[in-house]
Amino acid sequence: MSKLRFAMFGTGFWSWYQLAGWVETGEVECVALYNRTKDKALKLAERFGIPATSVYDDPAALLANEKLDFVDICTNVETHFPFTQMAAAQGLAVVCQKPMAVTLDECERLVETCRSAGVALYINENWRWQHAIRQYKRALDSERIGRVFRAHIDYRNSFPVFDNQPFLKELEQFILTDIGSHILDTARYLFGDAVTLYCQTARVHPDIKGEDVATVMLTTESGATVICSMSYATR
Amino acid sequence: MSKLRFAMFGTGFWSWYQLAGWVETGEVECVALYNRTKDKALKLAERFGIPATSVYDDPAALLANEKLDFVDICTNVETHFPFTQMAAAQGLAVVCQKPMAVTLDECERLVETCRSAGVALYINENWRWQHAIRQYKRALDSERIGRVFRAHIDYRNSFPVFDNQPFLKELEQFILTDIGSHILDTARYLFGDAVTLYCQTARVHPDIKGEDVATVMLTTESGATVICSMSYATR
Known part of the structure; x- marks a missing residue:
């Protein structure tokens, strides 16, 4: 099976860990980066072997030029709503950092948008997947x-x-x-x-x-x- | 100074500790007991040298017969309101176990009754007087x-x-x-x-x-x- 191709939106503090995690899975390939400050994105690109020609400071240009399966949104919370909307409009699945959006209304609209577009929307709530928390949940379930x-x-x-x-x-x-x-x-x-x-x-x-x-x-x-x-x- | 004379209302579990505490102060004298079950009161009277003739199962009779400075109410919470009212009507100060009464309305009426009668009303909230809690409060106050x-x-x-x-x-x-x-x-x-x-x-x-x-x-x-x-x- 060929690797799923994705773009990462946001190249701040956490993106370095997030991208290292994606590489570790061996099943996906980051082919493009977006950041409002392009210089920061270029550093991340260099570290992970992404060509500088696939680094953008314009999200629309990225989505127009790159062939993707999904986007990983790792920007600040105010941008989760517009970027998810843009990706869904292109028929792309979305993985988005928590918190989902700024207001409950925005969250509900995102669910509706992705449902209508037939694309998957995953909110990256990683704590519940931690080993210790899984173990604790197992103990609770076992009564x-x-x-x-x-x-x-x-x-x-x-x-x-x-x-x-x-x-x-x-x-x-x-x-x-x-x-x-x-x-x-x-x-x-x-x-x-x-x-x-x-x-x-x-x-x-x-x-x-x-x-x-x-x-x-x-x-x-x-x-x-x-x-x-x-x-x-x-x- | 002569010792303050008081009657204890209620001779259940805690009254044994309460009365021992009063004796320890050396400044008060328990001269009468009330309990709805007289037998229980007689046992406490015997232990603390109170004459059987000053043990009552009728609170009104106790208040009519005994010369008192205050009453200590150690009965269940439902009776705090009527017993405090009775004592205040006789011009007696009241020490009453927590909780003060069943409802906020009863509490407010008790304060009003005792204020009108010009008698002191003390709710026996003992925890805040414990040594460890005083020490902790001192640490808080010292910033x-x-x-x-x-x-x-x-x-x-x-x-x-x-x-x-x-x-x-x-x-x-x-x-x-x-x-x-x-x-x-x-x-x-x-x-x-x-x-x-x-x-x-x-x-x-x-x-x-x-x-x-x-x-x-x-x-x-x-x-x-x-x-x-x-x-x-x-x-």
Whole structure:
């Protein structure tokens, strides 16, 4: 079987890890890159042996010129909606980084667009695929742990997240976007879909726009209470 | 100074500890006991050298016959309201076990009654006086800990609480009444009064009327989020 051909949109911090992961599968081939700052894309291209002629700072030009099976969208969240729309319009499948989009309305419209276009849309929620979390899920399913009536998921640290990704300081909702989407997807995977959700947030870092502390309390379909405590401001 | 004279209302499980505590102060004297089951009261009277003639199963008769400075109400929560009203009507100060009363309306009426009667009303919230909690409060006040933006208070065990106090199985709200009043008072003492409160409950023991799991999320005046996790069903 020939390798699936794809373009990566976005060549920032995570794209280096993402592209290394794709190479490891041995089943796909990255044939083009898009980035708004072309210089950054050229560095990634060089590292992964992608010809400079397939590096773009215009997404429409990339989609017009390259023969693709899918696109991997690894840009900031505001662009997930327009880039997915563009790819779907070309009949291309989409893999898109979390969080899916900025608003629920945008998310619903993306699902509808991809459904109408007959293309697959995958949101890259990688935490639920981690080995430790799979093992934990297996233990839950085996009922070794018994009835789960309450669970705590804590992510609390002082990781210097803004050093690698300074644009995160500008997010209206920072920790809920950045780590919250992982934590909440993991909560949903382990304990079931939420039927109620309650949240409190706080800003501790003085120089950011959004919040760096969030506490979310869910009730799941099974009646469990799940408390997710998140912080990038804990020493 | 002569010792303050008081009557104890209720001679159940906790009254033995409560009365021993009063004796230890050396500044008060228990001169009469009330209990709906007189036999239980007589046992306590014997242990603490209170004459059998000052043991009652009629609270009105006790208040009519005995010369008192205050009453200590150590009965179940439903009786806190009527007994405090009776004592206040006699111009007696009241010490009353937590929780204060069954409803907020009853609590507010008790405050009003005691204020009008010019008698003191003390709710016996003992946790905030514990040495370890005082030490912790001192550390918070000294700002050694820094800004508190979130706190967790966990009380989770499988203590066989119903063995000593089987009537707790009949409470409409069990864990919030029993331990919740302590936990929430401690939260308030340490982190400030609540401006918002959100709560989820669950029943795990199959043979009780109320809930034995509660999760409370508060926001305090200072903007901190406080999560109180309680359970008598945790193994």
